[in-house]
Amino acid sequence: MKKVLAALFTATMILAGCGSSDGGDSKSLVVYSPNSEGLIASTIPAFEEKYDIKVDLIQAGTGELFTKMNSEANNPVADVMFGGAYSTFTQNENLFEPYTSPNNDMVIEDYQNKTGYITPYVLDGSVLIVNNNLIGDLEINGYADLLNPELKGKIATADPASSSSAFAQLTNMLLAMGGYEDEGVWDYVKELFTNIDGKLASGSSNVYKSVSDGEMVVGLTYEDPSVALLNNGADVTIVYPEEGTVFLPAGSAIIKGAKNMDNAKLFIDFIISQEIQNVYGTQTTNRPVLKDVETSDTMTPMSEINTITEDIDYVREHKDEMVEKYKTIFAEIESNK
Known part of the structure; x- marks a missing residue:
């Protein structure tokens, strides 16, 4: 047994x-x-x-x-x-x-x-979303066009220090406009956020919603929800920055x-x-x-898109210093108002 x-x-x-x-x-x-x-x-x-x-x-x-x-x-x-x-x-x-x-x-x-x-x-790519009813005769083909004084206070973005999509936009523009380590690119970042005029959206979804709802002319967002808006009949245009789009x-x-x-x-x-x-x-x-x-x-x-490739390892290793540099620039802009 x-x-x-x-x-x-x-x-x-x-x-x-x-x-x-x-x-x-x-x-x-x-x-x-x-x-x-x-x-x-x-x-x-x-x-x-x-x-x-x-x-x-x-x-x-x-x-x-x-x-x-x-x-x-x-x-x-x-x-x-x-x-x-x-x-x-x-x-x-x-x-x-x-x-x-x-x-x-x-x-x-x-x-x-x-x-x-x-x-x-x-x-998922970093894109610009434009309200067709508000854009008028302005041309927006890429990051450089966002410095147009007529867009002051009409550009939607979340905070790169707290939003992953906004941080992706920051690294995209750094790469596209000259390179992560090019000090001159940070001058562009300063000019852009001066034009944004302190109007930071509370989250990434509020960026594309504010453009779709007619509250803002253009937004720095990502492709996925922008395509969803188009599929749902929103009168918007998706712009892939001519300087280069990171996916x-x-x-x-x-x-x-x-x-x-x-x-x-x-x-x-x-x-x-x-x-x-x-x-x-x-x-x-x-x-x-x-x-x-x-x-x-x-x-x-x-x-049909000018794509550029992010150095993921570099961005991961330098993320904290990029965020701190942005925060210093933003604080300086706000203090000078």
């Missing part, structure tokens, strides 16, 4: 082990994501249907999810982190499993997985020690497949990362 019980116990443990690891029979995947409902709705059901895998989705803010992953590092709950700023992933490399999808070569070269663990899947990638990665490793790899492959990238380009307001992909009529083709 003891031998029988021992054999049964051993068999039970083997089966339990098979059930807890990804031995190829797993039909589940746990995904953490800060993404919008539109992006989630375009991705998760399609993945579940294609692979007959049930996705357990936990949604929260990027910071909250990274805190959660750090606390769970010794016993991970999730298999994939789907979404979040690229720079946040690079600051937490220890949380992720090395993996490069076979679809990586189809991605635009600047946005391919070159870290060995972060897979970019959509891009920043959203990242995804497999969590180190993922219990459903094979399914996690399938998910990474899926989000940069031709199939789902065409959906992103035509049915959402997110810009795809593949070289050859369909996009909606309201999304300007990448080939």
Whole structure:
């Protein structure tokens, strides 16, 4: 009897082990994501249907999810982190499993997985949004045009010290107007914020809303909500700065020690497949990362935009000093009024 019980116990443990690891029979995947409902709705059901895998989705803010992953590092709950700023992933490399999808070569070269663990899947660009009813005869084709005295107090922006989209605009204009380390570019920043006249929006959403609602002529914002406004019939124009537009990638990665490793790899492959990238380009307001992909009529083709590439590592390392420099300039402008 003891031998029988021992054999049964051993068999039970083997089966339990098979059930807890990804031995190829797993039909589940746990995904953490800060993404919008539109992006989630375009991705998760399609993945579940294609692979007959049930996705357990936990949604929260990027910071909250990274805190959660750090606390769970010794016993991970999730298999994939789907979404979040690229720079946040690079600051937490220890949380992720090395993996490069076979679809990586189809991605635009600047946005391919070159870290060995972060897979970019959509891009968001820093753009200008213009109210067509208020612009009149003024020409706005890029950053230089924002210094027009007729726009004083009519330019919407959030605070680069507290808003990620406004900080992205700051680094975009620094790069586009001469380079991060060019002191002359900070003269442009001073002139621009003098023209902004202290009118900082309380958040990134208030920037594009104030332009759409006719409160401001032009706003420094990002592409995703601007395209959404166009899709909803707003009388606005999206301007990609002629000096150069930076597109920043959203990242995804497999969590180190993922219990459903094979399914996690399938998910990474899926989000940069031709199939789902065409959906992103035509049915959402997110810009795809593949070289050859369909996009909606309201999304300007990448080939028609003067794109420039941000040095993500440099910006991450110098972010604090950039913010402090901006804050000093802004305080000086306000004190001189």
